[in-house]
Amino acid sequence: MxxxxxxxxxxxxxxxxxxxxxxxxxxxxxxxxxxxxxxxxxxxxxxxxxxxxxxxxxxxxxxxxxxxxxxxxxxxxxxxxxxxxxxxxxxxxxxxxxxxxxxxxxxxxxxxxxxxxxxxxxxxxxxxxxxxxxxxxxxxxxxxxxxxxxxxxxxxxxxxxxxxxxxxxxxxxxxxxxxxxxxxxxxxxxxxxxxDSNIYRSNAFHHNGAGVAVMYSRYVRMENNAFTDNWGPSSYGLLLKDISGSIVCGNVFEQNTVGIYMEGSDNTSVASNTFRSNGWAVKILGSSVGVLLARNTFIANTFDVLSNATRSSVRCWENYWDHYRGYDLDRDGYGDIPYRPVSLFSILIERVPSAILLLRSFIVELLTYMERAIPSIIPPTIEDERPQMKAPSPMVQVTMPELNCRRSRRER
Missing domain, CATH: 2.160.20.10 (Single-stranded right-handed beta-helix, Pectin lyase-like)
Structure with a gap:
């Protein structure tokens, strides 16, 4: 003493x-x-x-x-x-x-x-x-x-x-x-x-100039955080650049220019998150491989997903999409036809940014109607084969081992 x-x-x-x-x-x-x-x-x-x-x-x-x-x-x-x-x-x-x-x-x-x-x-x-x-x-x-x-x-x-x-x-x-x-x-x-091996849990990030940036790291866990109100031409709820073996689980992304932007990321799971009222909910560049989108909820986003990745590099599984207009004849809670969340108009805007002026116009509404009537015209970049018919309860635990939000060995 x-x-x-x-x-x-x-x-x-x-x-x-x-x-x-x-x-x-x-x-x-x-x-x-x-x-x-x-x-x-x-x-x-x-x-x-x-x-x-x-x-x-x-x-x-x-x-x-x-x-x-x-x-x-x-x-x-x-x-x-x-x-x-x-x-x-x-x-x-x-x-x-x-x-x-x-x-x-x-x-x-x-x-x-x-x-x-x-x-x-x-x-x-x-x-x-x-x-x-x-x-x-x-x-x-x-x-x-x-x-x-x-x-x-x-x-x-x-x-x-x-x-x-x-x-x-x-x-x-x-x-x-x-x-x-x-x-x-x-x-x-x-x-x-x-x-590497950092844990980010139950934090709130809001009204920041460029959101949150995670770069050049491995085995990152981001759980139960809120990324909200990050607006601007280079602003993201969460930017993931060159990360691997990481989990983004149980978070809320609301009112961001882009909810999650992924570049050069591999073996990363995005699960049980809520994307609400964003410009783009998720953007995934083709340099990202082994990405899994599972049991997320997409509500009232202008665009749900934009990606130039191939189907082999992004797996999409049991998400809820409010834009989905399929049916469930066997009443198992999942749509009987797959959903392709990458719309033609989102691809057009990526190539010709000034086309955003047509948003909410009759032409875009007609294009959206055609996509619903003839889903085969939508690019097959990403496809959810089991879209959920109802939004899941908040923080539903994902059953796949690589997505479970429970403590990992590294955390112990």
Whole structure:
């Protein structure tokens, strides 16, 4: 058990730096209520710093406020503001450098370039944090929670907004991101690359400039998340680029320009998701192979699926399509004729974007009627041989082993 050091405006220790100069391993520093001008404080021994009455550490636009350079440091119950911005350094409210096993909880960062940045700090935990960025232009802003070569971290119940990217991870595998909200960020609500075996569960990503981007990663699980209100010419609910062996299951994609955009992805399952009121629910490029669309629900999308992939590269199975007009004579709950979700008009728009002006016109309505009357004229790019006649209940578990949302061996 270490000692307890108190910091307050009337205490002998009036600044955090004075307390850190006296602290030894295992000590607890209690920072009382007040406003503390503070920049470039460095923690080099494992201590616990507790805020009492939500003290404010103000960087005065002079740089990083706290830098942690040792493991097992705990920060709890404080507010950080005003780091300023530098084109040469990544100013952050809290910066971890080679600091494994740290824990940051119940903190707020406001008007900071980077909120919480972790470099070479595996096994760290960030929970119940609120990061609100500068809202400045993208070139003058950083990320809310930033992981670099920090595997095995947990990000839970955090709220991130008005940063460049809300959550950004690179070379950080085996992480768990759960119960967070990321919104109104200039670029991506979540952006990660080269980060394998990560789990993203029960998060909400909405009103971000370009949605969510998952790139160059394997064995990713995205479950029970909400991707909503991401609109723009280059905006997606979820962008999957060059990923493999991954599962996207039980999510909601609502009111996005494109719900899911897949490029160069292989052996990826998209199952038990709900696509509602998107421009395009799913776009799959021909460079994606081994893709499975199963037991998803497509409701009120302008276009359900667009793909230039071949039938051998995309399997489509037991989805519900509100545009389907087939019949079920044997009453087994599935349509007796297959459904081809790639419409002629969606292909035309992809080749001639200005044709979107014809949407809702008589010509397009006539073309849609012809597709329903003569399904053979629809391109056989993707075909669902067992379309569901009724929308399934939310979060129906898929029975196929590769689609089950239950915990996998990697998660255990």
């Amino acid at each position: 270490g000692g307890v050091l108190e910091v307050c405006p009337t205490c002998p220790l009036r600044t955090l730096e004075l307390a850190l100069a006296r602290a030894t391993s295992g000590d607890t520093i209690v920072v009382g209520p007040g406003h503390y001008p503070q920049t470039h404080a460095v923690i080099t021994v494992p201590v616990t710093i507790l805020g009492k009455g939500r003290p404010l550490l103000d960087g005065g636009s002079q740089g990083t406020i706290i830098t942690v350079r040792c493991g097992n440091v705990h920060l709890h119950g404080m507010k950080f503001a005003n780091t300023g911005y530098s084109s040469l350094e990544e100013y952050a409210a809290i910066r971890l450098e080679n600091a494994p096993g740290c824990r940051i909880g119940e903190v707020e960062t406001e008007n900071c370039a980077f909120g919480i940045a972790c470099y070479h700090s595996p096994g760290s935990i960030i929970e119940n944090a609120t990061c609100r960025g500068t809202g400045a232009v993208e070139s003058l802003s950083g990320n809310g929670v930033h992981l670099w070569k920090s595997p095995g971290c947990r990000i839970e119940r955090c709220s991130v907004s008005y940063h460049r990217d809300g959550l950004y991870f690179e070379f950080s595998s085996g992480c768990r991101i759960e119960g967070n909200e990321s919104s109104h960020n200039m670029r991506y609500g979540l952006h990660f690359m080269f980060s």
